[in-house]
Amino acid sequence: MTQARQSHVSVPLSNAEYLRDILRAPIYEVAIVSPLQNMPRISKRLDNHIQLKREDRQPVHSFKLRGAYNMMAQLSDAQKKAGVIAASAGNHAQGVAMSGHKLGISATIVMPRTTPDIKVAGVRSFGGNVVLHGNNFDEAKIKAIELANEHGYTFVAPFDHPAIIAGQGTIGLELLQQNGHLDYIFLPVGGGGIAAGVAVIVKQLMPHIKVIGVEAEDSACLKAAMDAGEPVTLDNVGTFADGVAVKRIGDETFRVCQQHLDDVITVSSDEICAAMKDIFEDTRAISEPSGALSLAGLKRYTEQHQLKGKNMASILSGANLNFHTLRYVSERAELGEKREGLLAVTIPERTGAFLDFCKILGGRAVTEFNYRYSDDALANIFVGVRLTNGQEELDSIISDLQKGGYPVQDLSDDEMAKVHIRYMIGGRPTKVMNERLYSFEFPEYPGALLRFLNTLGTHWNISMFNYRNHGADYGRVLCGFELEDKDLLSFTAHLKELGYGWKDETESPSYRFFLSKDS
Incomplete structure (x- = not known):
């Protein structure tokens, strides 16, 4: 059996075995106990006590260091001597590279050719040997396993391995020590490592705490697996929250999540952008999209279930992002918070028509106005309106425009309108x-x-x-x-x-x- 295949899960661990492995994980040789920070602004807004677990404060600015180090520290002397290999476009890569540097293990990371330079540089700064191959994670993973078989490297899986799950589970242990009065914990889900690890320990020590998994709606592989009763492969996944852009949940992570998670919720990219803004406003931390995923889920779940006065924690799981991503985040955060509405409105081509239209808006701030002459009778305009009372206010604006004789269509949830049409x-x-x-x-x-x-x-x-x-x-x-x-x-x-x-x-x-x- 090759080293690449030895990392495959053949015999699932029991709950007690996971608890044991989490308690004795040696991760603090390299990781820190990340702070659990209060979020006063959003707590007041949602009328709940909300805290943020700051995994962005880890040496690699992500929780991934925990699982990678836990697995690599337990390798045999022969495996350490042969070296390890991983496939990753970001946080797992840096976790493996830093763990290798700390343990004296040669670490090779296969990264897609599309990986941003900042992430490649991060891996190399920890002494990792970078191999650029393929245009996506799947192609990089195939190459990594090929090299593992060729050279005898141990393949360090990104999530679907008991040692990885146990390493990430140390976050759950810290949460319980930092706040023993939590009612809810919200966890990001990509491949399921952090969700499985935290859930398995929390449910053994404090089973009354509700543990909720949060997925991006365009890469909801856990929800698909829950619906099917087994892991399934998604045809496509979204790329905005690239840290959780996983087509198939792990076999072992699914087994543990299915057993211990109380619920799974999905959120949109706009809601993730709004959560990134919330994190910045409360902590001045800049999260990567997947890092704000669990807070976005907390917000949606709180609204859906009308929760008040609860103690809640979410995870800022990572902060490795390209700076220019913030341009997109800034544009979409207002839509994610329902603070802006986008409308397509038809107005007559006559003198004073635009003035009449603006009067119906009632002095509300117009964030965007695009117009092009169509014909002598009618003009189609694209309008952005600032909102202070969310969907209720937008519905009122639409009603007022319709009563005024203006045909109107709400494009606030139209993805193509938000990405392209508003600029064309x-x-x-x-x-x-x-x-x-x-x-x-x-x-x-x-x-x-x-x-x-x-x-x-x-x-x-x-x-x-x-x-x-x-x-x-x-x-x-x-x-x-x-x-x-x-x-x-x-x-x-x-x-x-x-x-x-x-x-x-x-x-x-x-x-x-x-x-x-x-x-």
Whole structure:
């Protein structure tokens, strides 16, 4: 049996064995007892006592150090001498690299070629040997296992291993020691390591505490597994909260989570952005998206269940992000808090019409206004409005506009409107054409755009193109093509050849409203 396969879970640990392993985990040779910090602003707003476990204060700015060190410290002398290998695009990579440096173990990390330079530099700063391979985590993992088999390295799994789970479980032990009066603990879920580790110890020592798993709604592999009764593989996952962008929950992490979690909740990217803002306003800490996931879940769960006067804790699980990601976060945080509404409104093309429209808004702050002449009768406008009373206020605005004779559509939850359309208002073609609209996710590496154009642009006329990068590993692209019905089969085949994530957006309401000639 190869070293790569020896890390596979064959015999699950009992609850008592996990408790034992968590209690004797040697992680404090390298990790710290992270502070549990009060959050007065959001506590007052939600009428609950809310605290934040500051795992961003770890030496690698993430909780991942705990599990990696716990596993690597327990390797045999022969395994330590042979070295370890891992696949990761970020936090696990740095945890393995630092653990290797501390223990004197050679650590090789296979990272996708799309990994931001700041994360590659972080791994190398701890003495890790970086191998850049593939365009995503799955391709990097295949390469890592191949190298493990070739060189006899031990593969350090990112989450699905008892020693990793036990290492992350030390967070739960600290939480109980720091606040023995907690009512709820909210945990981020990617592959399930931290959720399984914390839940298994909390439920043995203080079973009355509710432990809630939180997932990003576009990478909810645990919820999918719960629904199916076993781990399943998602077709696609979102890339914004890349730290939890996992297609399949681990086998052992699922078993433990299924047994010990009280509930699982999902949140949107906008809600994650709002939670990042909350963390900054209360602590001045800048979280990565996945690091704010559990607070976003706490907020949604509190609202859904109308909780008041409870003691609650969430985890700031990491703070390794590209600075330019904050541009996107700033734009979306207001929407995530329901502090901004986006509307598509049709107004008549006559003198004073815009003034009448603004009067109906009642002096509310307009955050955005986009307009392009359409014809002599009507104009379509894209409006952002600042809200102080959330959805209730937005519904009131929509009602007032409709009573005033203005057709209106709420685009506040329309993803394409928020990502692209608000920056492209007025782009109608001057002729009727057989146009189809597609959105793409481009991996951010040299040659990606050229490959796109070579594969598609030389075959069909591109009628629209919009690209925005938010500092993530993937850029967002909106593209229009002139396509006859007879071209669709061949076009789809070329999309599959291209290999980028894509979606047909031709029937999007915002596209039909603002960009399509035949709307």
